[in-house]
Amino acid sequence: MDIFVGIIVGLLVLTLLVILHEFGHFIVARHNGVNVLEFGIGFPPRAIAWIKNPETGKWQRYPKSKWKKEKLSKVVYSSGSDKGLAQKGMIFSINWLPIGGFCQMDGESAADTRKGTFGATNFWGKTKILFGGVLMNWITAFVIFTILAWTGMPLFLDNQFTVASDTQTASSPVEITSVAENSPASKAGIKVDDKIIAVDGNAVTFASDITEYNGKHAGETVVYTIRRLGTVCTNQPDCYIEPCPCLEEEKVTVTTDIAVLLNPEGSDYLLGVTMKSNEQLSYSTWSAPIVGLGLTAQLTGETFKGLGSMLWNLVRGVGSLFSFDANTRQEGQEAISEVGDSVSGPVGIIGVLFPAFTSAGPANLAFLAALISVSLACMNILPIPALDGGRWFLIAIYKLRRKKLTKETEEKIVARAFVVLLIIMFIVTILDITRFF
DSSP: OHHHHHHHHHHHHHHHHHHHHHHHHHHHHHHTTOOEEEEEEEEEEEEEEEEEOTTTOOEEEOOHHHHTTSOGGGOEEEOGGGTTOEEEOOEEEEEEEEEEEEEEETTOSTTOOSTTSTTTSOHHHHHHHHTHHHHHHHHHHHHHHHHHHHHOEEOOSTTOOOOGGGEEEEEEOEEEEEEOTTSHHHHHTOOTTOEEEEETTEEOOSHHHHHHHHHHTTTSEEEEEEEEEEEEEESOOOOSSSSOOOSEEEEEEEEEEEEEEOOOTTSSOSSOEEEEOOEEEEEESTTHHHHHHHHHHHHHHHHHHHHHHHHHHHHHHHHHTTOSOHHHHHHHHHHHHHHHHHOOOHHHIIIIIHHHHHHTOHHHHHHHHHHHHHHHHHHHTSSOTTSHHHHHHHHHHHHHTTOOOOHHHHHHHHHHHHHHHHHHHHHHHHHHHHHHO
16 A cells, blocks of 8 residues: 555656646746747646637637647637737646646747747757756755755765754654564554664664664564553543543653564564664754755765766676676676666656655655756756757757758657667666566
């Protein structure tokens, strides 16, 4: 059930991040006078759509009967105020495939010269439009990290950015997330949501501390110091019956010691619980926006560093495979294997990461969403023709060469790059499925 909920949450978060990315393109495109033909949530087929009349500024339902009869480029209203210029009515659609969104601009080819098209804008305008989505992803990460800095920021990096003079750190105890039926823990009275703060009088910090201690004392009686939320009776009246009725209850935190006889070594489990490890959170006040900006910059640097390391391992690994030395070939295989282990696609992110981070709590889930938003920004800035940075790089190269980038040439280059990306995504998905099962 936790995996199912995590997958649903993952789909929603990834869809939202992609929509925000596309919304960045939309805002900058409109600001630069480019007509947006359609802004969609999810990918086609369409479920429902509205169209905006540019003359009245009002939205109205765009009936399904017109979807097949008219191409999007022909959805126009004549504008009397612009002396015959046809202005397109923008469509807002909600689509059936909940895996992102899109912003379709008029004349997306750099060779288009019609007024109101992407191609008709100058080079600086194209630059702003193409990187509008990247900027929006960075802004999204900044906002999430700023909120987390105020409410409690999970600490995942060794030298995670903070402002020392305005940062306090707190740790949460190890929490029980499930108890197996008829297990030693269940028989002793340990419950879900109990928090283990000590084992045999020794304070514990992480779930691994407890697991390691249990392994050394299999088959023995171990005393766990448990902190849990309980109730006490308040305002009890004088009465002459047993038990005395309780008029009011008050929730309090109680600490108790529970002795548990662990299963012997070799059993399926010793204690019979799953635990959520200790979580360290940092709290900031006035410096929260600075922490949000600094952490966004830090993770951006770490992402590019990781991409560089992955590319170097791939080149080094492939080159080593052609060596006559057996040890060098083995090192090459290990380098390539390391690349495979460090890459995760949609299946790994949605099927593994999101269920784990969802069960770990909202702060951890928000941190993951911000981290993925930073990753989307970094990936889209790369000079790969099928991505935003690649399209800008292609336009810039032809501008420097003082040559015209024709629609046919641009489509051919982008299409081939897209095929390569699809092949890479297919391979990564296969690796994800293998790891998942």
